[in-house]
Amino acid sequence: MRELTYSEAIREAMCEEMRRDPAVFLMGEDVGVFGGVWGVSHDMLAEFGPERVRDTAISEIAIVGGGLGAAMMGMRPIVEIMFGDFLMCAGDQIANQVAKARFMSGGKANVPLTIRVTTGAPGSAAAQHSQSPESWFMNVPGLKIITPTTPADAKGLLKSAIRGQDPVIFFEHKMLYALKGMVPEDADFTVPLGKAAVMRPGKDVTVIGIGVMVQKALQAAEKLAAEGIEAEVIDPRTLIPLDVQTLVESVAKTGRVVIAHEAHLRAGPGAEIAAVLAEQAIEYLDGPILRVGARNVPLPYSPELEQSVLPDVDDILQAVRRFWQSGVL
Amino acid sequence: MDTSKPLTQYPMELLAEMFRRMNMVREFELRAIEERHGGLIPGFIHSCVGQEATAVGACLALNQDDVITSTHRGHGHLIGKGGNPKYMMAELAARSPGYCLGRGGSLHMADFDLGILGANGIVGGGIPIAVGAALAFAIRKEPRLALAFFGDGATNEGAFHEAANMAGVWNLPVIFFCENNSYGEGTAIERCTPITDLVVRAAGYGIHGISVDGNDILAVYESVNEAAGRARSGCGATFIEAKTYRWRGHYEGDPQVYRSPEEIETWKQRDPIAALRARLLQAGLFQDGDLEELQGQVFAQLDEAVAFAAAAPRPAPEDALAGVYADTHNGLVF
Numbered sequence: 001m002r003e004l005t006y007s008e009a010i011r012e013a014m015c016e017e018m019r020r021d022p023a024v025f026l027m028g029e030d031v032g033v034f035g036g037v038w039g040v041s042h043d044m045l046a047e048f049g050p051e052r053v054r055d056t057a058i059s060e061i062a063i064v065g066g067g068l069g070a071a072m073m074g075m076r077p078i079v080e081i082m083f084g085d086f087l088m089c090a091g092d093q094i095a096n097q098v099a100k101a102r103f104m105s106g107g108k109a110n111v112p113l114t115i116r117v118t119t120g121a122p123g124s125a126a127a128q129h130s131q132s133p134e135s136w137f138m139n140v141p142g143l144k145i146i147t148p149t150t151p152a153d154a155k156g157l158l159k160s161a162i163r164g165q166d167p168v169i170f171f172e173h174k175m176l177y178a179l180k181g182m183v184p185e186d187a188d189f190t191v192p193l194g195k196a197a198v199m200r201p202g203k204d205v206t207v208i209g210i211g212v213m214v215q216k217a218l219q220a221a222e223k224l225a226a227e228g229i230e231a232e233v234i235d236p237r238t239l240i241p242l243d244v245q246t247l248v249e250s251v252a253k254t255g256r257v258v259i260a261h262e263a264h265l266r267a268g269p270g271a272e273i274a275a276v277l278a279e280q281a282i283e284y285l286d287g288p289i290l291r292v293g294a295r296n297v298p299l300p301y302s303p304e305l306e307q308s309v310l311p312d313v314d315d316i317l318q319a320v321r322r323f324w325q326s327g328v329l
Numbered sequence: 330m331d332t333s334k335p336l337t338q339y340p341m342e343l344l345a346e347m348f349r350r351m352n353m354v355r356e357f358e359l360r361a362i363e364e365r366h367g368g369l370i371p372g373f374i375h376s377c378v379g380q381e382a383t384a385v386g387a388c389l390a391l392n393q394d395d396v397i398t399s400t401h402r403g404h405g406h407l408i409g410k411g412g413n414p415k416y417m418m419a420e421l422a423a424r425s426p427g428y429c430l431g432r433g434g435s436l437h438m439a440d441f442d443l444g445i446l447g448a449n450g451i452v453g454g455g456i457p458i459a460v461g462a463a464l465a466f467a468i469r470k471e472p473r474l475a476l477a478f479f480g481d482g483a484t485n486e487g488a489f490h491e492a493a494n495m496a497g498v499w500n501l502p503v504i505f506f507c508e509n510n511s512y513g514e515g516t517a518i519e520r521c522t523p524i525t526d527l528v529v530r531a532a533g534y535g536i537h538g539i540s541v542d543g544n545d546i547l548a549v550y551e552s553v554n555e556a557a558g559r560a561r562s563g564c565g566a567t568f569i570e571a572k573t574y575r576w577r578g579h580y581e582g583d584p585q586v587y588r589s590p591e592e593i594e595t596w597k598q599r600d601p602i603a604a605l606r607a608r609l610l611q612a613g614l615f616q617d618g619d620l621e622e623l624q625g626q627v628f629a630q631l632d633e634a635v636a637f638a639a640a641a642p643r644p645a646p647e648d649a650l651a652g653v654y655a656d657t658h659n660g661l662v663f
Contacts, residue, residue, distance in 0.1 A: 025468065051468055052468070054499075056495065057491070057494055057495065057498065059491035059494060059495060060491075061457055061487055061488045061491045061492070062457050062460065062488075062491035062492050062494070062495040064457070065454075065456070065457020065458050065460070065461060065488065065491075065492065066457055066458075066460050066461035066464055066492070066495060067461060068457070068458050068461055069398075069446070069457065069458035069459060069460060069461020069462040069463070069464065069465065069475070070461040070462065070464050070465040070468075071461070072441075072446055072458070072461070072462060073396070073461075073462045073465035073466070074465065075464075075465045075468065077461075092451055092454060092488070093454070093457060093488075096450070096451050096454060097449075097451070097454055097458065101447070102652060102653065102654070102655065103432055103652045103653050104429060104432060104433040104437035104439075104447070105429055105432075105433060105437060105439040105441075105447055106427070106428060106429035106430035106431075106432050106433060106439075106652065107430070107652050108429070108439050108440070108441045109439065109441070109446070109447070110655065141653050142653050142654070144654075144662065164655070164656060165654075165655030165656055166654045166655050166656060192658075193656075193658055194658035194659075194661040194662075240662055241657075241658040241661030241662040242661065243661065244661070
């Protein structure tokens with residue numbers, strides 16, 4: 001174990017898998033010479049050469065569709081889409097082709113394709129470079145959706161995605177790239193899909209955080225502890241598949257739940273999680289299932305406007321305190 | 330395209346196979362339409378009657394390990410590439426032994442063993458996939474190629490342009506095979522496209538362009554042969570425009586208000602199967618009886634295919650969950 005940033009951990013996962021398996025290659029806009037606009041794939045071109053680290057045109061349809069065709073022919077492509085907002089440019093390939101190829105073909109198509117993409121608001125990037133589009137794809141059966149929040153998870157989950165047989169969208173939060181954490185050096189270290197992580201144990205309230213909101217939930221939990229409220233912070237890590245069992249077990253213990261994500265509140269990932277908990281854990285709940293998310297407007301450019309739209313630590317604190325203020329306790 | 334090559338220079342087996350497969354395509358479509366009306370087939374049919382020369386001519390110029398992506402009008406492409414009418418008919422009938430276990434239907438039939446990566450319900454959707462397959466061959470330095478079938482309508486989709494650009498810049502072993510039948514669903518090409526000779530689009534992507542009579546199977550075969558040679562020798566992609574015509578509606582039941590019966594009749598006079606038949610007889614290579622025997626084989630095979638499909642089991646309702654993911658994480662993804 002040694003300390004790496006989230007960005008370095010992702011890079012290490014790609015490099016290890018490319019050394020391990022010649023079928024793995026990386027393609028996308030500016031992943032080679034530029035080293036990735038977020039620097040994630042820096043110097044990979046030097047190690048692996050232009051055949052395996054491929055700079056593409058600004059052609060999201062061809063990047064994703066090309067990845068699909070190569071995956072069907074036995075490669076394990078990692079394709080990078082620069083911003084989550086741009087996934088819609090490749091909408092048909094993702095939702096109609098990649099996700100459904102195995103099913104429609106009666107299992108003939110194998111699609112070990114990893115779509116790496118950035119998500120979330122980096123600050124004043126406005127409405128087309130700041131979105132958290134995870135839940136747009138949760139309604140498309142056939143995809144797996146990963147939202148890593150620590151360097152170790154980013155590495156281990158990405159390696160699982162690359163080694164798996166199914167298409168994955170791997171959402172990298174831009175504000176987590178610089179986050180540091182201990183990461184195993186073992187080249188076979190992986191993190192399984194469908195296993196949530198309990199980031200901080202607690203008995204009074206469950207806070208389910210997605211993406212960058214895990215960090216904010218941990219900060220909120222610190223403050224709540226000072227008030228005598230022990231929050232349990234859970235990171236689902238993968239939205240599809242979703243580790244319902246861990247979520248239900250936590251709610252059974254605490255009786256209260258807040259779901260926090262940076263995606264817009266309406267029909268965000270929290271809506272699905274809330275519905276699942278309502279179906280499977282309602283008898284444990286002592287109050288409403290609360291959600292924290294971005295307000296339902298496009299993300300604005302102005303810092304003042306953006307901050308009023310995006311969820312923050314205070315929004316989590318307010319939600320948690322509602323349980324006590326409303327006399328639910 | 331130079332089509333002056335005498336018939337005697339083609340192997341007899343190849344010529345017979347061209348004739349047999351073209352007949353199979355036509356008769357498969359007519360039989361499927363009959364069975365659709367008869368209730369065996371629950372879904373839509375977009376028939377390719379009239380376009381047999383493009384499907385069969387192109388596929389017969391490929392190797393078995395070359396791959397194709399197909400379209401909503403794809404039955405001919407499957408048969409051309411060696412698809413088994415039994416499993417095709419069973420898929421159309423939504424039965425378990427069908428090509429896609431009854432999950433795909435007409436628009437998604439695939440047989441990876443034969444290099445058929447799938448028909449497609451999205452216009453242009455298969456083109457980037459073919460380019461990706463060609464990319465895999467290029468990275469692994471395999472002497473294989475990918476051919477994407479698509480219609481004139483698909484050349485107005487972004488998928489075509491992005492994929493053609495990628496193939497051009499990376500010099501990939503791919504053939505863009507455009508069956509220009511003059512109609513994108515119900516809209517005539519001149520009403521939605523500012524050019525009528527689509528082959529000029531090849532130049533925009535730095536790839537070789539060939540224009541060919543899509544109702545002349547030998548011309549189609551030669552064009553794909555040339556393109557395949559270029560692809561295998563590292564000369565990259567080719568765009569082939571084959572002008573042809575579909576005799577029936579966009580789908581069975583299409584009222585076809587957008588074209589005249591006279592126009593359809595004009596093209597029926599250029600029947601690609603009748604044209605090949607005449608040439609084979611004229612060259613003295615085949616007798617009437619030989620060709621009738623080949624047609625007889627087709628009818629017998631189709632009778633067998635329909636009987637197979639009708640008797641085949643239907644999928645169990647719970648089978649629907651089995652095919653979405655390879656790894657379901659103990660059922661968690663559902």
